[in-house]
Each structure stands twice: as C-alpha cells, then as structure tokens.
Amino acid sequence: MMTMTAEATVRATGPEAVGLDSVTRTYGAVRALDGITWTFPRGGFTAVMGPSGSGKSTFLHCASGLDRPSAGTVRIGGVDIGRLNEAKRTRLRRERIGFVFQAFNLIPSMDVERNITLPLHLGGAEADPAWLEEVVRRVGLADRLRHRPSELSGGQQQRAALARALITRPEVVFADEPTGALDPRTARDVLRMLREAADLTGQTIVLVTHDPMAAAWADSVVFLSRGRIVDELAAPTVSAVMSRWETL
Ligand code: ADP
Ligand code: MG
Secondary structure, eight states: OEEOOOOOOOOOSOSEEEEEEEEEEEETTEEEEEEEEEEEETTOEEEEEOOTTSSHHHHHHHHTTSSOOSEEEEEETTEEGGGSOHHHHHHHHHHHEEEEETTOOOOTTSOHHHHHHHHHHHTTEEOOHHHHHHHHHHTTOGGGTTSOGGGSOHHHHHHHHHHHHHTTOOSEEEEESTTTTSOHHHHHHHHHHHHHHHHHHOOEEEEEESOHHHHTTSSEEEEEETTEEEEEEESOOHHHHHHHHHTO
16 A cells, blocks of 8 residues: 655745636636736745636646646646546546535535545545644644544634645645635634745645635735636735736
8 A cells, every 4th residue: 555655745836737728717718717828936835816617617627637728738746637538637627636616515424534534545545643733733634533524613624625735735626715614813823834835845836716814825816707818916915916817
C-alpha cells in the first residue's frame, strides 16, 4: 500500500500550476465560457469573481478536469488533461487536486476522520498519521473526529471538507463558493485556512466567489463577465474589489 508522507513541500509562487488556452464551453446556444486564456502561478491564491451566470462554476469545472471544454486546452502541472482518458483524468484529479464546494458534500454515514481520509482510501492509500494530525490541527477538528457531519455546525463541516481537500497534499485546491453557506465569522476561519494552505505548504488556491470580503484574502482577483476574463486586480482590498465589481 502506498503511504502519503508528511514531508513538507514549501514552494514559492512560481511557474504555472494551472493553465488555460482559449477555453470555450458551450451548452447548446449558451457560451458559458467564451475563450479563456489564463495562467495560475504555483503557490498563488487567486479569486475568480463574477455575477451569477458569468461562468464561474463552469470555469472551475473545466480548469479542474471535472468537465471537458468544448474547445481549447487545460494544463494541470504541465499535463494537457484533454489528452488523458477518463481513468487517467480521474486519477490526476484524485492525486493532485483538492475540491471544496459550497454544500460541503460530506458523507453523512461516515465520521469526520473517515470523511477526511476518504480521498486516500479511494486511491488505495493510507493516511500518514503525522500529516493527518497536522491537517486536523489546522482546521481545528481534533476533538470532533468521531462525530458525524450532522453533529457539526456548518463551519465545522466546511472545515472537515477543507481537511479532506488537503489530505492528499494536492498541488491545486479549487473552491467553489466555499463560504456561501457560512456566517461571516466562520467564513473568515475557512478563508484563513485556504490562505495558510498557500502560505505554509505552497498549494495553489483557486477560489470562486461573489463575495468581495472573501476575494480580498487572495493575492489576485480575476473578474469574469459573460464567460470572459475582463480584468485582474492584484493585492486586492475589499473596497478595491467592490469598486471594480460595481462596473461589471
Ligand atoms: P456562475 O457559476 O457564475 O453562476 P455558471 O458557470 O453556473 O455560472 O453558468 C454559466 C452559464 O452557463 C449560465 O448561463 C448557465 O445557465 C449556463 N449553464 C451552466 N451549466 C449548465 C448546464 N449544465 N446546462 C445548460 N446550461 C448551463
Ligand atoms: Mg456557480
């Protein structure tokens, strides 16, 4: 059995973690993505913002290999994922990508520890005890490992989902409105943990959100409108994000 090690891999913001070239995704006559070219640097925390229906979720699904673009290229860690068959794409997702969704998506019948280690078990691997302890400590759930999701608050459930995303030491974490169902204080906890994943272990974070407070945690904000990237804002503040947002 393969074992994940706890060896820390700290990377500086650097070359491309995820790259899109002229990515288009259509649903019938709807162009949900209309020719997106973008590079997400390694170890960077990028927020993707846009109004409802601007293509944020479609963007995240295509960039993470959950969905295939209608045209264009997506690279993850230098691999053109369009050239991989379904099985290889699934494996790449499982080993190199973490996901966090608005709706948590925990398995109700499993306790917190089992939920967190699920991606490892699906890949036939065991959790390295030291790394599991570190991840559980970071998300503050050490005393909740034997609880079921229904016994946790929304914030705790999302922190369990974040631990599940981090347990495989993914190169990239994609989060789709992860704070959409949380109150401001628990939202801040989750955002701080995403920030730590970039700062402490060099993970690349792509956060889809329509909340300027959430976007301000990122290194850079990319604005989507009608399936296109229309602007980027570096070193965002809440007020700068809000003023840019109003012109979308
Ligand atoms: P956002 O996440 O920014 O709200 P989406 O990516 O969900 O936007 O949607 C972008 C556009 O694509 C919308 O017009 C939406 O109606 C359309 N769309 C998204 N998913 C589907 C689908 N599975 N079938 C048909 N249209 C879709
Ligand atoms: Mg969406």
